[in-house]
Amino acid sequence: MPELPEVEAARRAVEENCVGKKITKCIVADDSKVIDAVSRSDFEASVLGKLIVAAHRKGKNMWLQLDSPPFPSFQFGMAGAIYIKGVAVTKYKRSAVKDxxxxxxxYxxxxxxxxxxLELSFTDKxxxxxxxxxxxxxxxxPVSELGPDALFEQMTLEKFTExxxxxxxxxxxxLLDQSYISGIGNWVADEVLYQARIHPRQAASSLSDASCSILYQCIKEVIEKAVEVGADSSQYPNSWIFHSREKKPDKAFVDGKKIDFITAGGRTTAYVPELQKLSGSADVKETGKTKRQASKKVSTADDTEKPTDSKEGDLGSVKSKKGAKAGAKGRKPAKKQKPEESDENNDSDAGTDCDTDQVVKKNAGNVTNRKRVGEEKLSKKRVQSNQTGRSSKRKAK
Known part of the structure; x- marks a missing residue:
């Protein structure tokens, strides 16, 4: 989603090109999911003829100050973007609208x-x-609930460390908690932690004063650099993990060092294990992708799938043989797991399009019901078989 640098680039573009000008036309979309708690007609009537006095931002939120209230306010969500016709404004990659x-x-x-x-549009695909x-x-x-802005209201080092x-x-x-510091999102958090050589899952309270000081400086430098180049990622330093954080795990490297991906703060997180060590806590494999990857089945030379743990494989073979002797149909199918949410969808501003848990539970219920029906049929067959056997014995007598 657009983070502080992208939203600040939009604010500066509005400030440089729109301040001091009057709104002569306004079109608001008929979309109650995005246009919050106001009708399009009331919205349009409230801003027509008004003068744009200033453009403000806090965290990932921006608003236009007019010569009198009310003011249009924008919470960018996952793909919001400001476009000014004829003016180069940074296009957040997931919101790009072609020229x-x-x-x-x-949109x-x-x-x-x-x-x-001059024409301005706020879009959201x-x-x-x-x-x-x-x-x-x-x-x-949301603005009243935000912590200090990471660019305009940075804490002192002493307060930050404390x-x-x-x-x-x-x-x-x-760092992702907007009530603590506002403006830092997923990519900025990954970048500052990589630059500071701090593991994403390190407990904040366990950081040394020196680590706190380095992190403080990295937050300042990364954000200021991103803002300086107008959030144009092609101008970010080559040494930033940013350029490789969305590559496939086996192709993700920064300065020749391998990038791994885990879940931290509820988000897909890129980090460099060789440089970002987790100290004073359990190994990272206890949670996140690395553990799931370790438990995945691997393909062998004969194209058959076997568990990575040989003991588990032997135990499975024994169970399978016992099941075959007892007339069992083999192993029960593995339970369906809830698919991992993508980085795009897993965001505090985002909703979900479907309830995966309900789908899984429903499917599981269908499997259970089919199993019960099968057991009932098997039971009836056994009863019928016993009755037939008894009838045959009586006739023989």
Whole structure:
């Protein structure tokens, strides 16, 4: 999702090109999932004829200050983006609208034309963003619930270190907590932890003063650099893990060192095990992808699948033989597991399109019901067989 650098790039583009101009036209999408708690007609009427005085941001939220309230406010969600016709604004990769597409885009949720002919559009292809009309965005959620902005309101080193030592939560999860620091998302958190050589699942309270100081400086440097280049990722330093964090595990390297992927803070997380050591805690294989990968079946030379653990394989063979002698049909099929959520969907701003748990439970219920029906049929056959046997014996007598 767009993080602080992407949203700040959008804010600066609005500030440089739209401030001091009057809104002469407004089109708000008829989409109640994105346009929050206000009708499109009321929204349009409230901003027409207003002058844009300033563009503000806190964390991943932005709003336009007009010459009088209410003000349009934008929570970017997973794919929100600001476009200004004829002006280069960083396109977040998951929200890109091609230049040859219709204008305003069919994904436009808020469109305005200014008195000099300039046109601005807020688009959202995935519909996880929120566009609101607020009297004072800073006094109500989500902005009122945010912690200090990672760029504009950075804590002092002393306060930062003290706050970390009070938190027993994993450091990646803490950095993603917008009530702690606002603006840091998944890629920024991975980058600053890699640069600071801190394991994503290290307990915040266990970090030394030196590690806290390095992390503090890395947060500052990574965010300032990303903002400096307008969130244009092609200009990020080659030494950043950013450039490889979305590659396949066996092809992900940074400075010649292998990148591994685990789950930390509820998100898919890229880190370098050789440099980011987990100390004072259980091995990372206890949770995350590495454990699941270790338990996966591997393909052997004869193209048959066997468990990686030989003891488990031998035990399975014994059970299979016993089952065959008893007339069993073989091993029971493995239970369906809930598929892992993708990095795109697993986000605090995102909803879910379906309830996977319910699907799995329903399927499991169907399997159980079929099993019961089969058992009942088998039982009836046994009864019928016994009755036939008794009848044959009586006739023989």
């Amino acid at each position: 040859e597409d219709e204008w305003p885009s069919k 436009s949720k808020f469109f305005i034309e200014l008195d000099d002919g 995935r519909r996880f963003a929120k566009v609101r009309l607020l009297e004072d965005p800073t006094s109500v959620p 706050s970390l030592h009070k938190r027993k939560t994993e450091i990646k999860a803490l």
